[in-house]
Each structure stands twice: as structure tokens, then as C-alpha cells.
Amino acid sequence: MRAFVLSEPHDVAVREWPEPIVGEDEVLVSPVQVGVCGTDLELIDATIDQAYVRYPLVLGHEWVGRLTHGSTDIGPSGTAVVVEGVVPCRHCAPCARAATNLCENYDEIGFTRAGALGELISVPRRLVHVLSHDVSLDDAVLVEPMAVVWRALTRLPLREGLNVLVIGDGTIALLAAHLVGLFSPVRTTLLGRRPEQGNLALAAGAQEFAVATPTTTFDLVIEASGSPDGVASALQLVARGGVVILLGLPPHGTQVQVAPDDLVNNDMIIQGSFSYTSDAFAQVVGRVNEKRLRPSFLITHRFDLEHAPDAITALRGDSSNEPRGKVVIEVARD
Numbered sequence: 001m002r003a004f005v006l007s008e009p010h011d012v013a014v015r016e017w018p019e020p021i022v023g024e025d026e027v028l029v030s031p032v033q034v035g036v037c038g039t040d041l042e043l044i045d046a047t048i049d050q051a052y053v054r055y056p057l058v059l060g061h062e063w064v065g066r067l068t069h070g071s072t073d074i075g076p077s078g079t080a081v082v083v084e085g086v087v088p089c090r091h092c093a094p095c096a097r098a099a100t101n102l103c104e105n106y107d108e109i110g111f112t113r114a115g116a117l118g119e120l121i122s123v124p125r126r127l128v129h130v131l132s133h134d135v136s137l138d139d140a141v142l143v144e145p146m147a148v149v150w151r152a153l154t155r156l157p158l159r160e161g162l163n164v165l166v167i168g169d170g171t172i173a174l175l176a177a178h179l180v181g182l183f184s185p186v187r188t189t190l191l192g193r194r195p196e197q198g199n200l201a202l203a204a205g206a207q208e209f210a211v212a213t214p215t216t217t218f219d220l221v222i223e224a225s226g227s228p229d230g231v232a233s234a235l236q237l238v239a240r241g242g243v244v245i246l247l248g249l250p251p252h253g254t255q256v257q258v259a260p261d262d263l264v265n266n267d268m269i270i271q272g273s274f275s276y277t278s279d280a281f282a283q284v285v286g287r288v289n290e291k292r293l294r295p296s297f298l299i300t301h302r303f304d305l306e307h308a309p310d311a312i313t314a315l316r317g318d319s320s321n322e323p324r325g326k327v328v329i330e331v332a333r334d
């Protein structure tokens with residue numbers, strides 16, 4: 001089969017690759033669309049912690065596909081599915097308390113086992129989620145990054161009527177603006193750097209796109225830029241009694257100054273969130289099936305599998321002033 005393979009750091013190409021062997025309790029899926037993201041760049045560039053990678057690696061962890069064979073417990077051949085990427089061991093202490101994002105035996109599709117940028121992939125059947133027949137695959141391809149955002153938003157109960165600021169204008173920030181809409185905020189503002197991202201922010205559900213730091217404070221600040229400046233701004237722009245959710249991942253070793261008396265005096269909550277739990281993934285699938293999450297507005301670039309290297313170039317960005325949302329590779333014509 002054809003696959004987009006990272007043979008070793010910096011060596012990535014579309015090539016012939018052995019078809020997967022279907023293991024016990026696995027099912028063979030034909031990927032249709034696969035999104036790529038900054039984490040794929042970290043895999044290619046080897047800037048990710050190497051404990052989380054196994055080479056050679058078929059890339060692809062944000063995806064939607066179709067069952068190749070009917071299965072009594074899942075559905076008929078051709079059923080559209082999404083698949084949890086994190087493969088929990090189900091035996092460790094975090095798994096036992098449903099914190100599958102913290103599984104002590106890390107294993108993830110597109111990181112330590114073959115991803116979806118190949119014509120076929122074999123996946124554990126317990127991780128397969130069936131999509132409603134009328135769900136757009138353009139919406140479904142974004143389930144995985146939405147699960148990351150959903151887990152962050154639901155770790156603590158969010159009340160309705162919040163004044164929300166999202167810092168960042170990349171796909172995670174735009175998805176955060178979209179998902180927070182389910183919690184009925186009074187207003188969502190997105191603080192970005194690139195004015196050309198403004199229309200995507202409004203499509204996500206934000207009422208305002210700002211490039212200048214706001215002069216007011218917010219009940220909830222979601223930091224999704226992954227920059228130290230973004231984290232510092234988040235701490236400054238949260239109102240008394242407010243919550244800061246850190247979703248972006250700054251470079252390892254980054255330091256940001258914090259005044260602890262402000263945290264206490266302002267009754268502030270700062271919350272990190274890592275990856276997603278099985279529960280968060282299932283909840284996002286449910287809302288996609290109900291059409292309450294429709295993130296397909298975010299897809300701005302499409303390539304076929306043979307042009308996957310061009311998708312990586314597009315993802316790295318250039319000096320053009322084009323809006324950039326999700327970059328998607330179409331593995332199979334649907």
C-alpha cells in the first residue's frame with residue numbers, strides 16, 4: 001500500500017509500505033481524511049520527547065475512515081468511524097480511575113504505532129466510534145483535536161454566561177472558541193497575531209477578533225498560543241475569581257513570572273490539561289453526531305496522499321497573508 005512514512009527524524013516520504021497485519025481484537029479501517037498538526041512537525045523534526053515515538057512510523061493521528069469489512073459489533077462495511085488515538089492499557093492506576101490520558105504504558109496511533117496516513121490501518125476495535133450516517137467527514141476529521149480541547153474545558157465545571165478570551169489563532173485556539181460556545185458564554189473574544197485569521201475566528205463562533213491586547217478582564221481565559229507571552233497575558237487578563245486554562249504547550253524549559261499573591265488575592269484557578277481521556281473523546285463524538293459541533297469551517301488546505309509532503313510545507317506556513325486553518329490530506333476519495 002501507499003503510506004506517508006517517517007523512516008527516521010527528518011526523513012519523511014510517500015512510499016510503498018506493508019499492509020497492516022490485523023491483530024486479535026483489531027479491525028481494518030480505510031482512512032479517508034487525515035489532518036496534520038504541529039505535533040506531526042515535532043515528530044518529523046524530532047523535537048518531541050523521543051520516549052513518545054517509535055520509528056519507522058506511518059504518520060497520522062487526526063482522522064476519519066471507513067470499515068473495510070462488516071462487523072457485527074461495529075457496523076456494516078463502509079461505516080464511517082473515528083478512532084481514539086490514545087490506546088489505554090486499562091491496567092495501570094490512572095486507567096483504573098478513567099484518567100486514560102495519563103496511562104503509564106503510553107501507546108498512541110501515529111506515535112508509537114502506525115498512523116492513518118496509509119491506505120489501511122488496523123486498530124483496536126474497542127477504540128472505534130461509529131459516526132451517524134449524515135455526519136460530514138469534514139467535521140469528523142477534527143474529532144481528535146476537539147477531544148483535546150473538550151477535556152480541557154470539562155476538567156472543571158464551567159458555568160454559563162462567562163466572558164471568554166481565547167489567546168492564539170491556530171487551529172486549537174479556533175476549536176476552543178468553537179467548543180466553548182456549547183457552554184453559552186455571553187461573549188467570546190479571540191486574541192491573535194495574524195489579522196487574516198479573523199474570519200476563521202468569527203466562523204468558530206467568536207464575537208470579536210482582536211490583535212491588540214484587550215484592556216478589560218475575562219472570567220475565563222484559554223491560552224492556546226503555546227507562547228510564554230500568551231501565558232503571561234492570560235494571567236494578566238483573567239478577572240478576580242476567574243479561571244485560566246493552559247492548552248498551548250510552550251517550549252520545554254520556558255519560564256513565566258508569576259506573582260503568587262495575585263493568585264491568592266484574585267481567587268484564581270490555573271489549570272493545565274494533557275491530551276484527552278476516552279470519556280472526552282466519546283463526548284465529542286456524541287456532539288458531532290448530534291451536529292452540535294460543526295468544525296469543518298476550519299479546513300483551509302487539502303492535498304491527496306501523494307502530495308502529503310506539500311501538506312507539511314503548507315503546515316509550516318510561509319509569509320503569505322492567506323488564512324490558515326486545518327491542513328487535511330485525503331487518503332481515499334470518498
Ligand SMILES: [Zn+2]
Binds near residue numbers: 039040145
Ligand atoms: Zn494533532
Ligand SMILES: [Zn+2]
Binds near residue numbers: 092102103
Ligand atoms: Zn494505563
